[in-house]
Amino acid sequence: MVRCIILILLIAINSFAGTKIRDLAKVDGIRDNQLVGYGLVVGLNGTGDKSGTEFTIQSLTNMLDRMGIAVDKKKVKVKNVAAVVVTAKLPPFAKPGTKVDVVVSSIGDAKSLEGGTLILTPLAAPNGQFYASAQGPISVGGMNVQAAGAGAVKNHPTVGRIPNGAIIEKEINFNMTEDILRVSFKDVSISNVVKAKQVINRIFKDTATIVNPTTIEVKIPNEYKDRFYEFMDAVLNLEIETETFAKVIVDERTGTIVMGSDVRVNTVAVSHGNLTIKITSTEQVSQPNPLSKGETTVTKQTDIKVEEDKAKLMVLPEGVRISDLVKSLNAIGVTPRDLIAILQAIKSAGALQGDLEVI
Secondary structure, eight states, rough: OOOHHEEEEEEEHHEEEEEEEETTEETTTTEEEEEEEEEEEEEOSSSOTTTTOHHHHHHHHHHHTOOOOOOOGGGGGOOOOEEEEEEEOTTTTTOOTTTEEOOOOOOOOOOOTTTTTTEEEEOOOOTTEEEEEEEEEOOOOOOEEEEEEEEEEEEEEEEEEEEEEEEEEOOOOOOSSSEEEEEEEEOOOOHHHHHHHHHHHHHHHHEEEEEEEEEEEOOOOGGGGGGHHHHHHHHHHHHEEOOOEEEEEEEEEEETEEEEOEEESEEEEEEOEEEEEEEEEEEEOOOTTSSSSSEEEEEEEEEEEEEOOOOEEEEEEEEEHHHHHHHHHHTTTOHHHHHHHHHHHHTTTOOOOEEEEOO
16 A cells, blocks of 8 residues: 555656756757768679769779779679768767767669678768768668569668767867856747746856847856866756647648647537549440341440538537547547648637647
């Protein structure tokens, strides 16, 4: 009995727990950096680029020249080689020697990268400087099998990954001022920014200032002057009661609908019905009488049938929550596609208290 009471109390406490600032915002200056490089994948079982892929041939010839092997590019075949683009993310504060994952993507007409090995490829940032190098066997979560004119393709065999395939060669320096901590929120929400400022000022005594609708500047207290990262961790671990957005997201391609709990509807009457038209065309053969001079004729007969479902009228009272809206619409027997049309019509009528976003 005591354990049950403790469990209920823990569930109640967690249900009222707020959201940490670190889940809503990031510290300015601390971010990932994108790296990209061009390389070659070798060791393919005849699934590489075709002989007409000039840049693959040229790249292979240049690589062999650097190794001291002179070849005539007109005699080079690249069916076991594929040209690829290699991408990776450089984490903040990553030190030389740190390993990161890379993604390898074919840019030629290779059929599959399965079984291939990426040759040493430098990875550069947008500023043109090289920060990592990648190499290793590729893991492909797909296949492309062909034989006797038939084949089977699973997933994307022209894209693969190399876990820990890149080694960081140079560190990116972050310009972190140790006097002010700038916290930028990912989404524009004045309410969340104000609540975060109030919580920080309550704990650290009037150190936070709102500089724009998404950013808070926090002055480093004297007791944290030499403990910048400890202060940053303390600020990011503070919790606030986040504002929820009244928004409905609709994906018409898949029929997916995601609705926030704060979406409400004004008084509105909903009626929805489907009109189905069926057109059937059949051919009838008319044969002449025996020994007559008539000819066999073919005539077409067309039948048109119109069916209209009986629409039910449902009145939704003002201020009803989205959960009640879904229950009411389910009572009418609507499908996700129907629900999308109904929501768009309710929004057009000005009865939907929230944003409707179609993606």
